[in-house]
Amino acid sequence: MSVFDGLRFRRVASPVHILDPRIKFFYVCSIFVVAILFPEILPLIVLFLLQIPFVLIARVQKEWIRSLRGATFLAAIIFGSNIVFRFIYAGYTLILPDLEFALAMTLRFVVLVEAFSVFFLTTSPDHLGLALEQSRVPYEFCFAFTTAVRFVPVLADEAETIMDAQKARGLELEKGNFLKRIRNYIPILIPLIISAIRRSLELAEAMESRAWGAIEKRTNLYVLKMKAGDYLLIAISVSILILGIYLRLHAFIPSLSDLLL
């Protein structure tokens, strides 16, 4: 389950990990917005490179690369479908700008994956729940959210065990045509869903026996406070956002093929 590995949080003492999750989320959103603004490849390359220092400071390079590798399959699909549609649209010829456009779309996806993976790699689920709660989101929603995040790796592990168990009974996942391959996953999905339901019922009982929802107003052991680093990240995010919007409105962005040829 390499896709999930890129989202699995690991506790590291770094300046990025202790940042306020709300600010980190704002940063991710700014990257997101700017990435959506530009269909040209140059600004997307800049956005991609911009995040690398962030990854290095957080010392999550290994996991980060793994999450990018997990995204290659989807990236390939995006690239392929863009190429195919552009190819048909242009009247069955492939021109350089089309290739560049397809590359840009793929890179846009990669930038988004990159940003979210940095966010999830450096933010503990507890921290995230805390941020939601202190943004006045009702506690029920916060709890549901943190629980969902918390159980992703558990489910991934379980899926792996189930796959092993079914393989040991002769199931071959990569056998047969497309439809058969999808059907091959039934023996894996059913036990997985059943165990998830069973687990949720157990969790509900455990919560109730620990007086969940006994009082209206909960108090928190930890309270999020903005620090110097948080203000710096706000400044960076706002600059990215403003610069992005300004360039979009007032600047001409050359394409890579024009620059090179």
Add this chain to the structure above:
Amino acid sequence: MIAVENVYFTYPIGIEALKGVSLTIEDGEFIAIMGQNGAGKTTLIKHFNGLLKPTRGDILVDGVNTKKTSVAKLAQTVGFVFQNPDTQLFCETVEDEVAFALKNFGFKKATIEKRIVWALNLLGLTEYRKTSPFMLSGGERKRVALASVLAWNPKVVVLDEPTIGQDYQQKEKLRQFIIQLNTQGKTVVIVTHDVEFVADCNPRVILMSEGKIVGDDVGKKIFADFNLLTQASIVPPQITKVFMELRDFGFPPDVVDLYEAREILQRRLNKT
């Protein structure tokens, strides 16, 4: 025969679970692999049917290197029963559950029918043939899982933690069943924490600790070796503990078997 030749295994997340394990399992042997959590027991047995392939070293199952063949092929020789039956049950009826592997292995329809009848009868599940496996109790589900593996009559049966969550009576039934399988010529490998269960079965015991094999002998020798057990964080069976305490009175310290213990005690009582 399963030959494990100097096997190392490192999980993708970087944990080295096996550090140079060598072991030969002859046909018809009965083996219990023991050791504390994280000693590498489950990692080792997952190599026997190719679910995991060694990072370094080789595993040969009847002379075939597991690196050069598929799990589906190996599974026909090495049947693997997982610890938790809920990780594999998904069919509408117990009968379908048992048929699943048989269909995967390409058995003929008439043979499948015969095997289902045979396996369900073997584990006393005939009356549940058309029942949904999800309606059964925990112990019954475990038996369905076992039946679904035994149905294709594998030469080697590997059981991961077969005694967990079973009451004493079920354990006793399971013990007799395993011994019966073994006397019929099957190679049986169990992984367990249950010292009492192993002491009653009296198999060859492989003791693991931190990814290495630290002891390999009959239960009688292993359970009486106090230093070895401490190293592997295992508490000896109660009967062995009693006899160790009684060493000063001239009792032998290496008693694991209840019947043997009774005989020794009876002899002593008759003398006085």
